[in-house]
Amino acid sequence: MENNKSNIDMELETPVVGQVKSRKRELLRLLKENKLAFIGLIIFVIFFITALLGLLLTSGKEPVFDPSMVRLQEKLLPPLASPHLESLRPHEVPKTGVYVFGTDDLGRDVFARMLQGAWVSLTVGFVAVGIAVLVGLFMGGIAGYFGQKYIGLDHIIVVLLFSTGATLSLTGKSFTGFIVIVIDLAFVFSLALIRWKSRKSRYFKWLDLLRKKTLSIDTLIMRVVDIMLCFPSFFLILTVVALLPASIYNIMIVIGLTSWMGTTRFVRAEFLSLREQDFVTAARALGVNDYRIIFRHMIPNAIAPVLVSATIGIATAILTEAGLSFLGFGVPPPNATWGNILSDGKRFIFDAPWLTFIPGFAILLVVLSFNLFGEGLRDIMNPKLRERH
């Protein structure tokens, strides 16, 4: 016993050198060393603040910068041009004193419009990616954690009946739809009753046919992902947006719902490997339930690559929104976005090049900064790619 104790003490005294730094501080240090990622982060922070300020300064009844104020006599002024004070009413004079980014063909202040567009770009980027990450986490989590479970024939019948009923009731034939849903519920109920009452009875032997395993949940979800990836996503979004009423929220949702596949694959792969880890087995041996295992053990360990792909996804979403607005499918006027400023400006590209170059450069800068930051984050979080110190 005594001998033992001294052994234990001996090992305790073995110092753990150089590992006392906290994880966050370590990440920050690595980020600072990765110059490009750090620049990306700084641009991102500036963009974030600009967008927030833009929202505050361009909204409300009497905004500081009114992006929709038309001054026809002041049209197509170059950047930093002074307004003609004699022809303007006092409230029409821009608060900055000069037109920082010039004016467009209706004499609207491009600076104000850029500020408003920044907020649109930011929200589109974050909400769309937020939707994509949530859907991806959910689908990937199910595929990775419960994927080995099989879907029976009865499940398919129940889901088919229910969706038929729901579609019918939503498209006007509400009574027929209601009947179908009632039949569906009756089917579920009677199946459960038969199984509970007479499991072994040979009269219900044929019911085993309904339990026939068709395909695993994993196969189902991942094949849906493959199918979704087959569509060229920009044209899919174009089609859907053309059918839906033009609104910023529809665009966010559509972009989000067409870009969750990458996250799903990431999360599934991470979950598959984490599920076999010993700490998950230990948690199961302690009687931890699935919910807690997923949220306490799996997601915190699986989230890093998801965040990296999300950062790059934000850039893609901003670009997609700009592209949609450029093609005229985006946010309806008079709301300004970088895409429709660019689109409006292209008619005057020789007379007023700033109308295309300013939003174009802003998109380039923000997308580039997100990409750089995302790539840097991936390097930092992947210890194998890290340089040795």
Add this chain to the structure above:
Amino acid sequence: MGILADVRLFMIKKPEKVEIENCTMISTSPLSNQDILRVEGLKKYFPVRRGFFQNVIGWIKAVDGVELSIGRHKTLGLVGESGCGKSTIGQLILKLIDPDGGRIMYRDKEITRLSQGEIKPLRKEMQIIFQDPFGSLNPRMTVGQSIDEGLRVLHMKGHNERSERVEELMQMVGISPGAADRYPHEFSGGQRQRIGIARALSVEPSLIICDEPVSALDVSIRSQIINLLKELQDSLGLSYLFISHDLTVVGYISDSIAVMYLGQIMEYGPAGVLYDNPLHPYTVALLSAIPEPDPDDRRELKALKGEVPSPFNPPPGCKFQGRCPFVEKRCREEDVAFYQVGDGHAVRCWKVAGG
């Protein structure tokens, strides 16, 4: 050791054959109140699927009719090569995977068919320690949280009592309680293994499955962990199922030893008896492979030829036929029974048992 040296004459004095059931079933010891866990005819077959429709084309018999019993406050060593099904047995006993046949009895209560909900009260009775100290702790949780988790999910104590208990547990395994707020990457392998032990002990189990707990550690730390396990066994009255491929370690800690090959127990007996008088050719080969510290005491190394064959659709007859130096026609045709050859000593080989 050297308790039963005279049994070495087994080739001359043939032991009595005791066959309880036709092929696999035999009790290694009669069911007594002394046993905390008994496993009878345990089977786990993993399906092998191929093709577009994932048809089952065969089975991997990871565990194929295993009998075990672990005495109260005793240690059973389970030895075997990689891939012979040792760890699967551990997971089956913990009901982390469902067996395909056989019975698992815990304190005379059958737990084989219990659902995950029904097994929950028993979770605090059986715990597991893992081989890899780096994979067995969640890197995103502090070690305090890891140790605390079992108490939390089993609602065992209030908040303050729980943190007291965590400190007590850390002290028990020899980690300073102040380190509870640290993350696993700040600890060495041996320290992490201690934390893993503390986590297993948190719910006050009676039986701990040690799944190769020292195989990944340095030799110096290995002995510390082994001594810690022994000390905890004495003070807390634990029973261990000690899974390992290292016969020296198993011989040191175990009261009895089961040697496993391709999903079956090949030989079972008290540690001393098995070491001094190994009967099965496989056990003999394993024991002769232990490095001898004394250079003058050289023994003949009976190295086995070949590797463990794939457990996928093995041929009928003795599982060891492919590598056994004494293989005969009968070995390839008949399934081999488990023969009782001495007090608590049993072997799955008709040749040495004289069947």
